[in-house]
Ligand SMILES: Cc1cc2nc3c(=O)[nH]c(=O)nc-3n(C[C@H](O)[C@H](O)[C@H](O)COP(=O)(O)OP(=O)(O)OC[C@H]3O[C@@H](n4cnc5c(N)ncnc54)[C@H](O)[C@@H]3O)c2cc1C
Ligand SMILES: *[C@@H]1O[C@H](CO)[C@@H](O)[C@H](O)[C@H]1NC(C)=O
Ligand SMILES: *[C@@H]1O[C@H](CO)[C@@H](O)[C@H](O)[C@H]1NC(C)=O
Ligand SMILES: *[C@@H]1O[C@H](CO)[C@@H](O)[C@H](O)[C@H]1NC(C)=O
Ligand SMILES: *[C@@H]1O[C@H](CO)[C@@H](O)[C@H](O)[C@H]1NC(C)=O
Ligand SMILES: *[C@@H]1O[C@H](CO)[C@@H](O)[C@H](O)[C@H]1NC(C)=O
């Protein structure tokens with residue numbers, strides 16, 4: 378039996394090899410194939426262009442570039458024209474201070490005149506099922522505990538000690554929200570889940586704190602909300618315009634990649650429409666969700682160490698649900714409205730007014746954000762079910778108002794978008810730097826880049842920019858000969874065996890740090 382199989386295999390092989398060979402002869406040829414046209418892909422292409430390497434191709438599933446910087450028309454203004462709202466990323470986070478490092482997304486925002494408004498997280502009012510109730514003192518308690526916890530997390534990182542859950546780290550610093558205290562649970566959600574889209578129990582203490590540090594202390598703690606009617610992605614289009622001509626054949630839209638064959642000598646990409654591309658190198662920028670959901674087949678199968686890192690990191694879901702009314706019945710001098718549901722943590726917990734000076738005054742638009750369980754639940758529900766649940770919450774929050782039904786209603790279903798499968802990554806407590814390095818490492822001539830591969834800025838748009846740039850630089854160095862005879866620059870380090878930690882000295886060699894390694898940051 379075994380012999381027969383072996384024989385069949387031997388007979389089948391040359392034939393299969395021949396088929397592959399013939400197919401590949403028909404493939405388009407390029408030096409670098411960039412898989413995905415989101416921020417990471419466009420930053421990688423611009424980096425290659427900056428290094429005078431213009432033989433690349435960008436393959437993109439959707440009919441436009443931008444990826445998770447995704448906007449749509451919603452509602453209408455007095456002239457009947459829709460507002461442009463962001464389904465995906467919405468804030469430039471951590472702008473930077475004069476003289477200090479600037480967030481590259483903020484630099485781009487200035488170059489392309491992106492309209493943004495200062496987002497004031499202190500401008501928040503608290504509610505429960507009986508209406509307005511001031512429990513903001515809980516936020517002060519959290520903030521005090523967080524400062525203590527953050528310093529402790531820094532020590533764990535520097536001394537290479539064991540990570541914990543953020544829940545443990547915060548509890549040890551004194552923040553211990555009781556399970557039945559729904560106001561404390563609402564504050565816990567606002568302070569942690571609103572950023573990470575997972576609970577403190579599901580998040581790494583050390584990397585959760587470090588990630589926040591690197592963006593909000595590394596640049597600055599100012600976040601600006603994007604209201605540009607061209608969409609947030611206008612900065613990505615702006616970047617692309619520096620190297621793509623109109624109708625450039627190097628950009629292939631509406632192209633769903635289904636199979637990627639990689640080796641030490643090249644990468645072949647097959648698409649759903651039967652077309653294919655053969656490249657010397659490729660950069661895969663698909664979201665962690667796309668990788669986790671086996672939406673693309675790799676040949677050979679990705680190695681164990683790579684698969685484990687893909688399944689080990691977590692893809693969050695953060696869903697904004699938009700409502701337009703015929704009037705603004707909520708206060709317009711407040712940016713954020715936190716709601717503590719009496720029964721469930723995270724049940725329509727946070728409303729944001731767009732019908733406010735500086736945003737879209739007079740728009741009568743408000744949106745509510747749900748994460749994780751309640752985001753997935755909303756995805757399974759009909760629009761009408763979700764709408765009626767939200768209306769019940771709003772009527773509890775504003776018992777003195779006659780709250781009309783909305784005139785428009787919209788939300789994305791992120792986990793079923795086949796080009797995203799979720800919103801952005803989060804660092805769970807079971808993942809070490811070593812395992813994350815495996816997520817980032819190349820397999821043969823196939824590189825990986827995107828928000829999730831950033832050890833410093835995972836989850837953020839600027840993380841995608843840094844990672845695209847890093848992959849582009851590494852490949853251009855190999856191509857231009859700077860790497861000759863230098864094995865450390867021919868590929869990224871990976872760990873076939875995990876040891877539960879990573880020496881920081883190793884880690885500080887990673888490219889894409891902007892001089893802000895954890896080590897540098899903590900020894901300032
Ligand atoms: C709801 C939400 C809110 C967010 N809020 C913020 C925020 O306020 N601030 C912030 O800094 N960041 C935020 N982010 C994160 C930010 O949007 C991402 O980090 C960033 O856009 C990711 O860029 P990327 O290039 O890594 O991935 P992507 O943008 O996902 O790019 C990958 C590209 O690959 C394409 N692709 C996927 N599969 C295939 C395939 N099979 N074939 C061909 N192409 C394929 C996709 O269409 C996509 O264009 C948010 C994200 C979401 C979703
Ligand atoms: C490419 O070069 C331009 C001009 O110097 C610079 O503004 C841009 O940031 C570079 N792109 C990347 C991704 O580094
Ligand atoms: C920048 O945007 C603002 C507000 O949208 C607009 O008034 C201004 O004309 C723009 N400037 C440029 C140079 O595009
Ligand atoms: C932010 O809001 C708080 C409270 O609403 C207010 O005290 C503070 O001045 C605001 N900050 C800025 C910079 O507007
Ligand atoms: C975070 O920043 C604080 C304040 O600067 C610092 O004390 C701490 O070590 C940092 N923690 C981590 C994990 O980077
Ligand atoms: C680009 O393609 C569109 C649609 O095919 C066409 O209308 C347009 O003229 C082209 N532009 C250029 C500059 O070739």
Ligand SMILES: *[C@@H]1O[C@H](CO)[C@@H](O)[C@H](O)[C@H]1NC(C)=O
Nearest residue numbers: 635636671672673674675676
């Ligand atoms: C190509 O990918 C598709 C879907 O991802 C898969 O069903 C198919 O088996 C793959 N083909 C090969 C030759 O790997």
Ligand SMILES: *[C@@H]1O[C@H](CO)[C@@H](O)[C@H](O)[C@H]1NC(C)=O
Nearest residue numbers: 500709710711712733734735
């Ligand atoms: C809160 O924000 C709103 C909208 O930007 C603004 O009108 C109001 O003055 C702010 N309140 C404080 C106290 O800063």
Ligand SMILES: *[C@@H]1O[C@H](CO)[C@@H](O)[C@H](O)[C@H]1NC(C)=O
Nearest residue numbers: 702703704705779780781782
């Ligand atoms: C909004 O609609 C409600 C009925 O749904 C109505 O009672 C109310 O007067 C309307 N408000 C305005 C400003 O038209």
Ligand SMILES: *[C@@H]1O[C@H](CO)[C@@H](O)[C@H](O)[C@H]1NC(C)=O
Nearest residue numbers: 428849850851853854857859
């Ligand atoms: C090769 O590319 C790297 C990265 O883009 C660049 O820093 C370096 O100057 C280039 N070297 C040569 C010789 O072109």
Ligand SMILES: *[C@@H]1O[C@H](CO)[C@@H](O)[C@H](O)[C@H]1NC(C)=O
Nearest residue numbers: 854860863864865866867886
């Ligand atoms: C080898 O490449 C690495 C990574 O690019 C670089 O840091 C190092 O300086 C290079 N070594 C030599 C001897 O050029």
